Amino acid sequence: MSRRPLGQLEAEVLAALAAADGPISTAGLRDRIPGDPAYTTINTILFRLHAKHLVTRERHGRHFLYRLAVDESRLVADRMRDHLRHASDPSSVLSRFVQNLTTDEEDAxxxxLDKPQSQPGETA
Structure with a gap:
């Protein structure tokens, strides 16, 4: 079994939480993540995400049910911006990113980009 890159499992857990219809257990999340990760690994990721205030949890019997506490699109966009900010050549990174988009992603x-952007202080 190959190991995931650093941060990939956390991203997969966040995506599974975003796709869930409501609060979900560690076991329920584990079933939604490919590669058969260990229950304890998913639980550790959830505890870390809770400490970062990215998920909320509520006790349900002896276990917790988790829910995404932030907007997924904002979370992913912020991560993308952080990666660009730390790149030595952001233009090259953007070029490579665009080259790998699917047709649907490119259309989106x-x-x-074609949509008029609101100015600071304006409401959309």
Whole structure:
């Protein structure tokens, strides 16, 4: 079994939480993540995400049920921005990113870029 890159499992847990219809248990999340990760590994990730205030939890019997506490699109966009900020050549990174987009992703990006942007202080 190969190991995931650093942060990939956390991202997969966040994506599974975002896709869940409501609060979900560690076992329920584990079933949604490919590669058969250990229950304790998922639980550790959830505890860390809770400490970062990215998930909320509520006790349900002896276990917790978890829910995403932040907007997924904001979370992913912030991570992308952080990666660009630390890149030595952000233009090259963006170019490589765009080259690997699917047709649907490219169409979505074009729609966002073609949409007039609101100015600071304006409401959309």
């Amino acid at each position: 990006l074009r729609a966002v």
